[in-house]
Every structure is written in structure tokens, then in C-alpha cells.
Amino acid sequence: MVTISDEVKTLLKDNGFQESDVLEIVNAAEASGDKLKAADGSVCIAKNVTDNLTSYAVYNDKEVVNCYAHQMKAGEPAGGWDAEQETPLESKYICNKCGETAMNMNVSMSFMGMSRVGPAIVCQKCKDVYVEPEMVKTLAVAESILGEKRA
Numbered sequence: 001m002v003t004i005s006d007e008v009k010t011l012l013k014d015n016g017f018q019e020s021d022v023l024e025i026v027n028a029a030e031a032s033g034d035k036l037k038a039a040d041g042s043v044c045i046a047k048n049v050t051d052n053l054t055s056y057a058v059y060n061d062k063e064v065v066n067c068y069a070h071q072m073k074a075g076e077p078a079g080g081w082d083a084e085q086e087t088p089l090e091s092k093y094i095c096n097k098c099g100e101t102a103m104n105m106n107v108s109m110s111f112m113g114m115s116r117v118g119p120a121i122v123c124q125k126c127k128d129v130y131v132e133p134e135m136v137k138t139l140a141v142a143e144s145i146l147g148e149k150r151a
């Protein structure tokens with residue numbers, strides 16, 4: 001049973017997340033096997049997608065070590081799922097569902113009817129897209145800029 005680290009508890013308060021939401025993401029991923037696994041085995045990344053928010057939990061076999069969310073909806077890779085990518089780079093993650101190495105790719109990110117391209121981790125086989133914690137800050141900035149433009 002995974003618990004939530006003190007550091008993440010503080011994060012949760014700041015982000016308005018509930019501890020139960022985060023544990024639910026982890027439990028659902030453990031039940032379905034639908035998650036990314038770091039190639040070195042250190043952590044897993046699980047996510048939950050709703051209409052207006054994608055939430056993530058990063059966890060090891062003991063505790064949740066990070067959580068984050070973005071409002072932008074991650075879509076398909078630039079050029080489509082089957083397009084040859086010019087420079088697909090292997091990410092440090094493996095798709096747990098199919099065992100393929102996930103790739104660093106640019107995907108379409110849509111928000112409030114607008115869309116742009118942003119970096120993500122993609123399993124081309126499962127057509128699944130994840131955003132790394134390092135990338136979320138960039139998305140948050142884009143969300144606020146697009147939100148202002150719209151307003």
C-alpha cells in the first residue's frame with residue numbers, strides 16, 4: 001500500500017488536491033497496469049484524465065513522491081500517430097502496459113479552443129500521452145497566457 005510523502009501532502013494543499021484523489025490515481029493504475037515505469041525502476045507515473053484536468057501521481061513502491069496537473073488536453077503527436085518522427089528520442093520511461101520504451105515527442109495541446117504543440121512522453125503503440133513534471137510548469141504558463149488572450 002502506497003502512502004503519501006509529507007512533501008506531497010504540502011503540495012496537495014497548495015494545489016487543492018485531495019489525498020484520496022491521488023491515492024485513487026495510484027490504485028487505478030496498479031489495478032489496470034496503465035502507467036509509465038522509469039527504466040531504472042525508481043518510480044511510476046500514473047494519470048487520470050477528465051474533461052478539463054489531467055492529474056498525475058509519481059510514486060515508488062512506498063510512497064507518492066510528486067503530483068501535478070495540467071488543464072491543457074494532450075492530443076496526438078505532431079504529424080499523427082503513424083507519422084515518422086524526425087528525431088524520436090527514447091525517454092527514460094517504459095510503457096507498463098505494452099513494455100515499449102516511451103518516446104519524447106511533441107504533441108498537440110489544446111486549451112480553451114486553442115491548440116499548440118508541447119513536449120510529452122508518448123507510447124506510440126498504446127497511443128498514450130504523459131506529461132513529465134518538468135514540463136508542467138511550461139504548460140501552466142501557456143495556460144495562463146492563452147487564458148488571458150481569450151479573456
Ligand SMILES: [Zn+2]
Pocket residue numbers: 095096097098099100123124125126127128
Ligand atoms: Zn504502450
